[in-house]
Amino acid sequence: MSIRYDDQVAIVTGAGGGLGRSHALALAARGAKVLVNDLGGDVHGSGASSSAAQAVVKEIIDAGGEAIANGANVCDEAQVAAMVKQAMDTWGRVDILINNAGVLRDKTFVKMEAEDFNFVLQVHVMGAVNCTKAVWEIMREQNYGRIVMTTSSSGLYGNFGQSNYGAAKMALVGFMNTLCLEGAKYNIRINSLAPFGATRMTDGLLPEEIFNISTPEAVTAGLLTLCDKDSPNRLILCAGAGGYSKTVIYETEGIYLKPEDQTPENVRASFGELSDPADQQEYIQGGQQGAKYVGKAAKALGLKL
Structure with a gap:
């Protein structure tokens, strides 16, 4: 069985580099028309430039694919609406949304300012909410949609110095869980990807040997299984360095007290x-x-x- 996306339209946020770039290139290589979104800011969310997204679009077109660039800030509802309109005006549908855009503002909680906490929540959580809201009715009307949230082991298990990032990433799992219930009868499936990869967000944090084997492409291989027509629903897939696993939240049977x-x-x-x-x-x-x-x-x- 070959996983393909022919005649499908995908939006990938934060796709100017790292995992997002890898996702966009792979989707296009397997037939998808791709809107490459990237604000062009740095890893902390500062600055803006359209050059990164345009460079990925060029790669896709040079390889024989179809793509357009978009520099919307996922935190801005109006910009996100315009982004989705651009995809609809160009191709007439949206089949896949990859909520990948993200930032880091790591500090221990005692040193973290409220602004740093709120900003990370805004980008990861509200960014995903804004993008999902903008495509939701489209997917309902066409009776088809595939959405992937990007969660993290920092949210699932915790990571020192990332209380803001961890809270945001776990929130996306809760978001997914409810959307799966609401989207089921419209053939909208939502999954989450917990990636481990060598990107600019991990630059300087990994030894060279680990960096070399922790490629974005290894994560993308997992991503592609979460957004095709035969995708699962409500799965948390973990991927990195060639390893793939599933995270499940269980509840024990428990006890009763009179x-x-x-x-x-x-x-x-x-x-x-x-x-x-x-x-x-x-x-x-x-x-x-x-x-x-x-x-x-x-x-x-x-x-x-």
Whole structure:
């Protein structure tokens, strides 16, 4: 089975370099028409230039593909709307959105200013929200859409000095989880990619040997599985240096305490039992947790619901 994107239109944000560039080139090589978005700022979000996006477009066109450049700031709703309109005016549809644009402002929490926290949230979270909102109705009407959020191990597991980045990246998983429910009947599938790659965002942080094997192309191989017509839905795929894995959030079966036993001391004493992974489950919507709790209570109290 060959994964192709012929006659499909993809928007890739933050595609002027690194992972975004790799994603855009690979999508185009497999038949997609690509809008290459990049504000052209530095890794901290300062400055702007259209040259990076235009250079990627040239690479795609020189290789025989179709692409256009766009310099929209993903934090600006009006600019994002104009970006999507550019894609629609040029090609008449949008099939794929890769929410890849991002910035870093790393500091320990004690040294971090509120502005640094808010700015990272704005770019990663609201940037993804703005872009997704702008294509959502288009995808609903055409009964097809594939969206990929870019999460991170920093959000899934934590990383020293990245409280802002980690919070933003985990928020995107929550965003994905709800959109999967709302988009299902319209054939809109949403997945998340947790990449590990050598880009300007990791420049100077990795030893040369690790840098050389942690290519953006290795991550893109995973990305391409998340946005084709046969893609999964609600998957968190981790990719880097040729390694690929899946992150799953499980909930243990847990315990029930009778009303007279519902004290913090008894909850603490039960940590071992309630942590038992034997019957843990992966839930696909929040109501499943509540149903489990109510079911346990009803059984213990002899209630018929």
